[in-house]
Amino acid sequence: MKRFMQQHDICILGAGPGGASAALHLANKGIRAVLLDKAVFPRDKVCGDALSGKVVSELKRICPDLTGRLSQQESQLPSWGIHFVSPAGYKLRVPFRYNYDPEADVPSGYISKRVDFDDFLIREVKKRPEITLLEGIDIASIEKTEDGFLLSDKSGNHKFETRLLIAANGAHSSFARQIAGIKQEPAHYCAGLRAYYKNVGGLDQDNFIELHFLKDFLPGYFWIFPLPGGYANVGVGMLSETVSQKKVNLKKEMLRIIATHPEFKERFAGAELAGDIKGYGLPLGSKKRVISGDNYMLVGDAASLIDPFTGEGISNAMISGRWAATQAELCLQQQNFAADFMQAYDKAVYNRLWKELKLSRRMQRLLHYPWLFNQVAAKASRNQALAETISCMFTDLDLRERLKQPSFYLKLLFN
Template sequence: MTAPIPSPQYDVIIIGAGPAGCACALALRDAGLRIAVIDKHNFPRDKVCGDAIPGRAIKYLREIDAQFAGRLSAFTEKLSTRRTVCYYNNKMLDFSWSLEAYTATREHFDNFLFSGIKGLPGIDTLEGVVVQDIERTSGGYTVITKGGSRRYTCTMLIGADGINGVTARKLASREIDRKHHVAGVRAYYSGVAGMEDTCTEVYFDRKYLPGYFWVFPVKGGMVNAGMGILSDDVVKRKINVKEAFYDFISRSDVLKEKFRNAQPLGTLQGCGLPMGSRWVAMSGDHFLLAGDAASLIDPVSGDGIGNAVLSGKLAAEQVIRCFAAGDFSAAFVKRYEQELYEKAGADMRKKTMVLKTLARMPFLFNTVFTIGKNRIVKKFMK
């Protein structure tokens, strides 16, 4: 009779090796804990996204890792972002960025982050491992892989495996709410006219508000072009998002000219974006959720990476407090949610209220773009 495979025991298991999971692991590297980072993919891997790496993400990563600046300098697959131009109804707003920001394909950027944790003492990285189920134990959780072939146990579980991952569903009974979810598509193009490597572009159209279209330059003369529409609108108005992508281009004189001689590099790819326009449960006995698993995408900018890195950092700080106090209860870990709300949630709530008003009264978009040079308006848009 074959002996059962023993379950490796970890202090912390992080499911998901995107920006939230990697940030959490980096922030825990000197905590003296045994950590496993599990991801269903083998890196490098693609992720459908706008490929904008915001200044907030870089700022938090620098705070987490003293060596990050040097590694980022050596990361050659990035373009610096210094400006963003927004268009609506023949009006334009031009934003200059003070924080260090970039564009880079998620295939390259996420692999860059993941490479930074591989081989670190005390951290096991498990690629190509699909988590099928999670079971509660007296001292934490057991993570069960596809087919039940392997089991890993831990005291503290960090769910960073995205909106469709197992952790949000199993630990927080999360279901997609179309009023707080965006259906997006993205494709890469070459030959898009009039692009500047240091400038990202965002377009609004009354027909698709509060959705928008983006055109972001990435290395190699390519652009990442995409569109996001509130999922509730997609269902109610029976919108085909892929058809809407091409319709958006045809309705804009600026985009039509830019894409006149552009060549697609592959097909449109779809994605779901969990917006931070509602505050969801993201902690409990022996677990925390971070990144997209905690629905933290900014409802105005569409940025998910900045809040993902922030949540990974704050999750790590909470984990350290838990082990220091020997307390992993839901009441004790609630501090993580409170800190995250103070640093990101309150701002997203304000943005959501304004965005809902603009969506109900689209003529206000004209007002925003008319007074958009105002410092307060620009701060809100960022």
Template sequence: MSNPHFETDVLIAGAGPGGASTSVFLAKEKINHIIIDKAVFPRDKICGDAFSGKSVGILKRITPAWQDYFLTDKNKAVVSTGIQFTAPDNTCLDIPFLLKNTKEQIPAGFVSKRIDFDNTLAGLIDNQYATLLTNTLLEDIEEIKDGLLVTIKQHGERKQIFTKMIVGAEGRGSIVAKKMAQHTMEPAHYSAGIRAYYKNVSGMHEQNYIELHFLKELQPGYLWIFPLPNGTANVGVGMLSKSISLKKVNLKQLMLEAIKTHPTLKDRFVNATIEGPIDGWGLPLGSKKRKLSGNRFLLTGDAGSLIDPFTGEGIGNAMVSGLVASRVIKKAIDANDFSIHFLKQYDDELYTKLWTELKLSHYLQILSSKPRLFNFVVNKASRSKELKETISCMFENVDIRKKFMNPLFYLKILFNR
């Protein structure tokens, strides 16, 4: 091996939510590491821009003063206190997020452009233990004796890093996932999304509820409207890639047609203006278990296909995976064991935390693709306080979600007046 430009025990590829969270928690363990990103911060990221209570929980672990960093500037974030569903038959259902500890006045969620959120999170990377290299592209990974030789291109110059292990956190299309875990894109477990920023969309919820519109022409998928500061909204559409291919759907055309003609949307966009382009991206869904570790590597966030199949939210799961990754990495360094067998505990621990939720979300994704059944549930919930509260609890309690997999649940609400 020729002399590498850098040497480290741990290399993190990607400084988005998964990679940055891994880095921050490694620093708390006083573990030196290198983290690279192909971009220079601040940089934009195509996303729905909504952050769940799960993201809030990890931010609290990162710093008790997280609200000062992420919510104080009202030009960069708005707190969201609930979600609004619109069924295919246009029935509307408001579901408030329930707070487990209202005494602390913890926001249940918020919406912030990724250019602001990711830049703030990257700013919390501790340079006492982390060397952050931006404008640095991961090109190749080679397994050699006692480690990995990673080829990067930094500011256009090709260099090499020797590391004992690597964390793939580069999002969809991850080189670590492709090269070391042999992940491929599976249309049945992958969604395509587009989003645009609109100014002056009318009829936004006074408590900044995020909106999911399950339009018949978008099944299986939905159109979203998420409130942002200063009268701006993130508007987008997501649909399973498999369905897009089968139906030969043009997502951009479908979204523009929906906001122009759909009865629940058209009046709200009369005075709205689009700001910037309509951008698209892919969402690797967590609707099946995948290999998340192997000899000298771990995968976090979108690189590990951990996006919620029902809501499309991936940031919370990315940050949880960063926390779990840091714990396993600490153990691996202490044991000096980076083997496939030792790192398998990462898959076990992470899926213990997430799999029940991901599996149930996959079921809800299937439910939402059946317009008649989805209409039935939303209509019943709009008239039943008990069912409405059940759905509200569903967003915090995985056990509540299990009810939706039991046929007796639908029989019960059928006779619930």
């Protein structure tokens, strides 16, 4: 094969939602970039496949009719809410929006296998002449040069020199660890497993996603998210710290829950596992990190931006991709790629996300107090106003703020 060296102002490593969003926002500004991925799309990514309201608004920011086009895909299901089930079994049915009408309203969320959703974004990428997408390029080494970085692929046949590197290569990014110095800390990292099952019984008619906090699997959670075609995404997540302290075998635990829990035993009786059970890491944004430096920015999972309570990371990857494009434009305009100039990127990302990441960290701690969780769920399952409060908490940060105050629980428990 012919060896070749390419030179670019901007190279984006990784074409998941973070990298693809960065490339699309740059293209909207008329700025060219090369976008590299080791995979050839469509490709799978281990995930719960839930696309939140924040994803919907990020799609609109890329292109106003992108959400409309997503809702026309047969590969997605609109989702109208979430079922929380407390350790004592109290079920809380929380719509994302009150008085919703599935026939008339635009859904607040979707569920779509990542193999399809990421390919949906890549098809947008392929329409843009400003983006050079190169698939099947596995970058094995990244060296600092005087003016930027030199990326070389595994085969040694492809080399890319770039002034600015946007590293969006996911949770296992060695660039994030080795060059940006972001450590994988078990207290800020979650282990997750995902499986696809066909014909799980008892799914919600409006495609509510289900999060179950089971008393013998705390502080972890078990989820069932409905998918088109009679499939469901089923999985478990637990903080890596707990996994190693308690020596938890996640796969065994997940299969045990499905086989022995009185409710799931029944719901999975006619279900069939489709494909393998796969695991992947979730780098949580429960701690602030430095996410840029000389000639580079980290985006999405490479920057550890996953919500520590909900496990949601797609939207935060897209948000950071958008801010990386804004900063890249400034870098080009001012021909400044120095670390201190790049700090504006860190500020913009954390200005947008830190408040909610911090709150979610506190909510995550609630899982260590199952009795409190049970009391709240028990009350809310009988109290419409409280259920509405929890429902609004998804979109209203001030309400989430109230949820972290002890007085909220005292009033709730003794009223």
